[in-house]
Amino acid sequence: MIFFAFQSGVFLTSRNLNNLLIQSTVTGIIALGLVFVLLTGEIDLSVAAIPGAAAVFMAKMVVDTELPIPLAILLGVGIGLLIRMLLVGYTMGIRSERRLCCPSSEVLSRSAA
Known part of the structure; x- marks a missing residue:
């Protein structure tokens, strides 16, 4: 941040810092x-x-089909939830049927020993 502050006179302005904070909010929540x-x-x-795939889906819906943004957001959240449920169902099936996956705490404790 110090480097960019010296490179540009507008980097430390309140407008730019607010913009940086807004852009990093999604990453922070994840x-x-x-x-x-x-x-x-x-x-x-x-x-x-999953958020990346949902964001691409939302952008495509807004740009290609001119879908209203609130509706695209709802569809994007729905697609994200659907992908997540499919992944959880698949991985839980692997764990219960084949026992191929184990909790990562066991993996980490094995590798530390």
């Missing part, structure tokens, strides 16, 4: 949710992919 996932002993790499 990171906060990921903390709880990691605390429960699970590692889920789909956390970053």
Whole structure:
């Protein structure tokens, strides 16, 4: 941040800092949710992919079909939930049927020993 402050005279203005804060809010919310996932002993790499897929879907709906933005947001959230439910159902099926996956706390404790 210090580097950019010296490179541009407008970097430390309140408008720019507000813009940076707004743009980093989504990442912060996802990171906060990921903390709880990691605390429960699970590692889920789909956390970053699902919001990305939902965002692409929303953008395509707004641009290509001229869908109203609030409706596109609702559809994007629905698509994200659907993808997540499918992934959870698939991975839970693997865990219960084949026992291929184990909680990451066991994996980490095995690798530490």
